[in-house]
Each structure stands twice: as structure tokens, then as C-alpha cells.
Amino acid sequence: xxxxYAREAKEALLKMTPRERCLMxxxxxxxxxGHERREGWNGELPFYLFWCGHCEHxxxxxxxxxxxxxxLICSECGEHHxxxxxxxxxxxxxxxxxxxxxxxxxxx
Numbered sequence: 001x002x003x004x005y006a007r008e009a010k011e012a013l014l015k016m017t018p019r020e021r022c023l024m025x026x027x028x029x030x031x032x033x034g035h036e037r038r039e040g041w042n043g044e045l046p047f048y049l050f051w052c053g054h055c056e057h058x059x060x061x062x063x064x065x066x067x068x069x070x071x072l073i074c075s076e077c078g079e080h081h082x083x084x085x086x087x088x089x090x091x092x093x094x095x096x097x098x099x100x101x102x103x104x105x106x107x108x
Contacts, residue, residue: 005075
């Protein structure tokens, strides 16, 4: 899907140990590569290297979607991979607790 990201993923793989590659393939671990800013973007985004079991390639991508529905897109085939942080349910629960009992404002 994105040849530039696919090429960068292959370059990042050269810097990884066999153990890190194994963890990514066997357990679905994502490796943080750093923040990047691309042409036309307002800010920087975190990029990750991950294994796509669908096309069986290593891919590079950044998180897409809202916190509770976050995903990475494979740079080779375009497959979506869940990427919801472990703390997302806690954050959503805390938001609900903070907002509990507050009255919605009605503007007329």
C-alpha cells in the first residue's frame, strides 16, 4: 500500500536482533521506531514496526483512529491491526467517573 513505509520497514529490520524479530512474529509485539513528521503534516506521529500475519511481511505504520479503536495499517497489504493501548479501558472508565453526575448543558 505504501512503498516508502515498506522500504523503511526493511531498513529498520536490519537494525533489529533475531530475538526482537521472533517476539514480533510469535507474540504480535510492536516496536516503537520514533516520532516522525512528514511533508504536509501538522505535527509528529509515533511510528511502529510490526509483523503482518496476513501478508507475512514486516510493516511500518502509525496509529490511526480514536483511542478505544486504534489500529495500525500494514504498509504492504493494507490490513488493519488492533493497537489499543493497555491503559485505554482505564482511561475511558476514569472519564466516565469524572463526568458522572454532571448535568449536560443545554443552550437555547
